[in-house]
Amino acid sequence: MDFNFSPEEQAFREEIRGFLDANLPDPVPDEDPAFLQAWNRKLREKRWVGFSWPREWGGGGGDLIRQFILKEEMSARRAPALGLDFMGLTWVGPAVIKHGTKEQKAEHLEAILDGRSHWCTGYSEPDVGSDLASLQCRAVRDGDEYVIHGQKIWTTSAHFASHIFLLVRTDPTVSKYKGITCLLVPMSTPGITVTPIENLSGKASFNQVFFDGARTPVANRLGAEGEGWKVVMGALANERSGISESTEMQQHLDDIRALAKRAVRNGRPALQDDRVRRRLSEMEIRVEAMRLTGLRHLTDQINGKPSGSETAINKLQRGILEFEMSELSLELLGSEALHQGEIQHDALGWHGTVIGGGSPNIQRNIIAERILGLPKD
Numbered sequence: 248m249d250f251n252f253s254p255e256e257q258a259f260r261e262e263i264r265g266f267l268d269a270n271l272p273d274p275v276p277d278e279d280p281a282f283l284q285a286w287n288r289k290l291r292e293k294r295w296v297g298f299s300w301p302r303e304w305g306g307g308g309g310d311l312i313r314q315f316i317l318k319e320e321m322s323a324r325r326a327p328a329l330g331l332d333f334m335g336l337t338w339v340g341p342a343v344i345k346h347g348t349k350e351q352k353a354e355h356l357e358a359i360l361d362g363r364s365h366w367c368t369g370y371s372e373p374d375v376g377s378d379l380a381s382l383q384c385r386a387v388r389d390g391d392e393y394v395i396h397g398q399k400i401w402t403t404s405a406h407f408a409s410h411i412f413l414l415v416r417t418d419p420t421v422s423k424y425k426g427i428t429c430l431l432v433p434m435s436t437p438g439i440t441v442t443p444i445e446n447l448s449g450k451a452s453f454n455q456v457f458f459d460g461a462r463t464p465v466a467n468r469l470g471a472e473g474e475g476w477k478v479v480m481g482a483l484a485n486e487r488s489g490i491s492e493s494t495e496m497q498q499h500l501d502d503i504r505a506l507a508k509r510a511v512r513n514g515r516p517a518l519q520d521d522r523v524r525r526r527l528s529e530m531e532i533r534v535e536a537m538r539l540t541g542l543r544h545l546t547d548q549i550n551g552k553p554s555g556s557e558t559a560i561n562k563l564q565r566g567i568l569e570f571e572m573s574e575l576s577l578e579l580l581g582s583e584a585l586h587q588g589e590i591q592h593d594a595l596g597w598h599g600t601v602i603g604g605g606s607p608n609i610q611r612n613i614i615a616e617r618i619l620g621l622p623k624d
């Protein structure tokens with residue numbers, strides 16, 4: 248692969264930097280909803296939200312290398328994430344572009360880009376997590392509607408989502424992979440009840456979602472009946488690569504470096520401690536390895552190879568790195584950590600980040616079986 252960016256790509260990088268110099272406030276009020284809406288509108292005018300989505304559906308029609316440069320530059324300046332609907336942009340929209348009807352594209356894509364919709368994802372169930380293909384939530388066809396009965400759990404953002412990207416079993420008589428269907432369901436549908444679950448840090452970010460005879464038109468089915476597994480495999484690969492983007496890890500690394508520069512251990516600057524320096528160097532090497540793995544994945548996509556198993560590599564790496572980074576932050580802060588709510592919150596949050604989108608063991612299985620070709624037993 249070629250690591251050099253072309254003159255046109257470098258010029259695009261400069262354009263982004265110029266835009267950020269002119270428009271990004273310092274500090275960034277990234278908790279202010281009015282600012283985030285206005286920022287999204289500005290980025291939409293430039294067609295930078297959904298940069299690589301087709302222009303006819305409101306995207307930028309751009310290539311993947313420029314999209315990577317855009318994310319890198321935005322992240323380096325700590326600009327808010329591109330777009331307001333993370334799940335919509337990262338996996339629901341791409342799945343609709345690939346498998347959706349014209350009507351579904353018209354209904355959902357621009358809404359995601361504008362941040363008018365907010366998606367959640369209904370895969371896991373009380374007895375179904377890693378072995379997702381065993382899901383039981385049932386949808387039965389009744390004329391031109393599906394009637395849904397069952398339960399989802401750990402559904403992030405369901406308490407304020409407008410839609411759910413839902414996996415259901417439409418045929419229990421065939422092999423477990425073949426009886427699954429994907430539905431795009433408005434959360435306002437009668438028969439859906441959401442119960443928030445409080446997590447370790449005391450916040451409710453995920454939920455239980457109950458379906459009690461909820462009816463949705465067959466027109467809300469994404470892909471053919473029984474083809475949900477194919478839809479979800481692509482969506483999961485996009486979820487894993489979205490979760491593990493190296494640009495975000497670079498930010499964590501910069502934070503921890505800044506912390507190490509000012510931290511004092513046993514009366515001496517922490518950076519004089521060989522162990523701290525070694526750990527920081529190792530982290531730096533691994534973040535760079537993530538960046539290069541991401542670029543290799545990007546090269547594959549440019550060459551027409553769809554996202555697949557290789558996204559497990561960075562997903563696994565990110566989980567391990569986040570854990571080590573939060574441990575080192577707490578260690579560097581010492582008793583000061585007790586007064587740093589955000590750092591404590593991040594440290595607790597690691598337990599969730601590492602599991603969402605598939606646990607580390609599942610990523611290891613994928614790497615072993617599908618990339619290294621090792622036998623299953």
Ligand SMILES: Cc1cc2nc3c(=O)[nH]c(=O)nc-3n(C[C@H](O)[C@H](O)[C@H](O)COP(=O)(O)OP(=O)(O)OC[C@H]3O[C@@H](n4cnc5c(N)ncnc54)[C@H](O)[C@@H]3O)c2cc1C
Nearest residue numbers: 368369370371375376377401402403599602603604606608
């Ligand atoms: C922060 C967070 C957000 C989430 N958001 C969502 C969401 O929005 N929507 C959604 O549907 N789900 C969501 N989930 C659920 C998540 O997808 C599941 O928790 C995950 O897939 C693991 O499933 P489980 O919890 O049932 O654990 P299990 O599958 O029961 O696994 C338990 C343990 O066994 C190990 N294990 C299981 N099978 C194997 C195997 N074959 N080989 C080796 N080890 C194995 C696992 O690695 C794990 O350590 C979220 C989870 C978290 C933590």
